[in-house]
Amino acid sequence: MSLFDKRLSEIHSALRAKELSVTDLAQASIASIKEHDNEIKSVLHVDEEGALAHARQLDERLAKGGEELGLLYGLPAGLKDNLITKGVRTTCASKFLANFDPVHDGTVSQKVKDADAVIVAKLNMDEFAMGGSNENSGFYPTKNPWNTEYVPGGSSGGSAAAMAARHFYFTLGSDTGGSIRQPAAFCGVVGLKPTYGRVSRFGLVAFASSLDQIGPVTKNVEDAAYVLQAIAGHDPYDSTSADVDVPDFLSALTGDVKGLRIGVPKELIGEGIDPEVRDAVLAALKQLESMGASWSEVSLPHTEYAVPAYYLLSSSEASSNLARFDGVRYGVRADNASNLIELYKESRSQGFGAEVKRRIMLGTYALSSGYYDAYYKKAQQVRTLIIQDYNSIFADFDVILHPTTPSTAFKIGENVDDPVKMYLEDICTVPVNLAGLPAISVPCGFSGNGLPIGLQIIGKAFDESTVLRVAHAYEQSVGYHQRKPEWVRG
Amino acid sequence: MSAITRKEVEHVANLARLQLTEEEAERYTKDLNAILEFAAKLNELDTSSVAPTSHATDVKNVMREDVNRPSLPREEVLKNAPDHEEGQFKVPAVFE
DSSP: OOGGGSOHHHHHHHHHTTSSOHHHHHHHHHHHHHHHHHHHOOEEEEOHHHHHHHHHHHHHHHHHTOSOOOTTTTOEEEEETTBOBTTBOOOTTOGGGTTOOOSSOOHHHHHHHHTTOEEEEEEOOSGGGOOSSSTTOSSOOOOBTTBTTBOOOSSSHHHHHHHHTTOSSEEEEEOSSSTTHHHHHHHTSEEEEOOTTTBOOTTBOOSOTTTOOEEEEESSHHHHHHHHHHHBSOOTTOTTSOOOOOOOSGGGOOSOOTTOEEEEEGGGTSTTSOHHHHHHHHHHHHHHHHTTOEEEEEOOTTHHHHHHHHHHHHHHHHHHHGGGOSSSSSSOOOTTOSSHHHHHHHHHHHHSOHHHHHHHHHHHHHHSTTTIIIIIIHHHHHHHHHHHHHHHHHTTOSEEEEESSSSSOOBTTSSTTOHHHHHHTTTTTHHHHHHTOOEEEEEEEEOTTSOEEEEEEEESTTOHHHHHHHHHHHHHHHOGGGOOOTTSOO | OOOOOHHHHHHHHHHTTOOOOHHHHHHHHHHHHHHHHHHGGGGGSOOTTOOOOSOSSOOOOOOOOOOOOOOOOHHHHHTTOSSEETTEEOOSOSOO
16 A cells, blocks of 8 residues: 555554654655656656655654644645746746746645645646646646556646556645546546635636636545645635635545435436446446435536537636736746737747637637627526526435546547537536536546546535535445556555 | 638737737637537527626625735746846837
8 A cells, every 4th residue: 555545544643653754755755756757747847855845844843742733734745737836836837837936825825835735746737727638738748547548637637647646645636617527537536626716716827717616636535525624715815715614524524325315417427428437327326325315317408508608708718817928027928029019929829839829719709899798698698597407406406416527538639639529528517617516526437448437426505515425425335446557556 | 600710810819919820820710610610509598588697606896904915025026027127027119
């Protein structure tokens, strides 16, 4: 068993008993990256010096026996490279920000440090979080640890692949249209997207501000609960963060699903879903039934409209958010510009990759004079209909359950030439972001060719507790989370 | 809805402050047409009486006290600037 397969309570006992040090943990993380990440490419940069210095500091503090240990004390973490970290390069996997050195921490980076976790590395992603395969990284694509011919998913592909490879105790990703859950499903790990507003977005480089949300990627549900506990909460620096109480998520993990009412939308379990994925999800439902839950078929009638609405809204917001990258205050600057407009154009054109430009173009068009009502406003109205669909289901059910993705991971290069086909892969995840709901992906089986399958559990707004409870009860009863790619040691 | 032309793509690129290569302009004309055709699906729905949603949560007009608080030191803020002079960001001439 690898060090990072141990339960958090075991790690903390070992640290208290001096059988293990935080430095040992940080070194194990760095060694795993050095030894194995050449194949996977989940990491963009390692802060070896900073991590070891922080680890030593935490070891000294425990040796002095002073303060209480933070919730995530000593745990090596990897952060998606769109979460700004003071003094540690943050690039969003974009050439535009290749040398960007943040002057302060984001709220979540700070909270992770305040909880005594050690940030070891920044992780690969689709450039500016736009993509579902990590093929849009401006530096190099990440590969799926289960089979390196396949994508790890995206845009938090580095966060998920690094967990499957057990480089860290936990990682953080961000989810705008499925970017935590889809790679978690493809890599056989747990990925949680909290309710919109549950976690501060201050210091998360914005893609689509009405949809973005930070969340944990972990090897099991218990770890996801710990990390969420540490990062959740209202933040005066993010006016969209919700001023609501943060419950004790750990106490929700009772293992009990008796009387739970599950709704299964017929649109996301039938046609268009790969039979292997469908069978794995139906088996999961049977499992939950045997544990005392009940399920019925329900309907999300506007599902087929969610993907086009999502791409119009997210690209519109992105075109506005990415206007800040102009080559003046940070990032690359083209050196051949003779006036300011040319400087903007040349810098942006040199710094951004193809998919980022495509989305900026789409968003600019959808927001431009004469097209606003036809595209942007229309998509906002469809968003309302999708929210209403969820509200009517949640009047009678506790959770909604369906696959995280229509199929398992696809081959590298398979979808790169057809943006619409690539976008349709998001059908099971984008409706959840449009409604702002919490959702988790947990492993629920494997395909015939050995790739992981993800089960998605969606809850009512701010009811992460129920989502975690159901996911944990299911996970512990089936044990798929214990499987790792063969080459991953231990 | 009518298809987007190459000329419109160039107009949008200018609005977005992007300088497209010949190849990119071709490519994005094709891609945007495919995406917009796909987006036209939304027109199947009558939304004339549906209110638009801009945010999934109903937080509105969050205010804070108007009090001074420390800002970042100037040299820190300029640290990532491609060019600066006398404590200010420097850019090429705005006017000819």
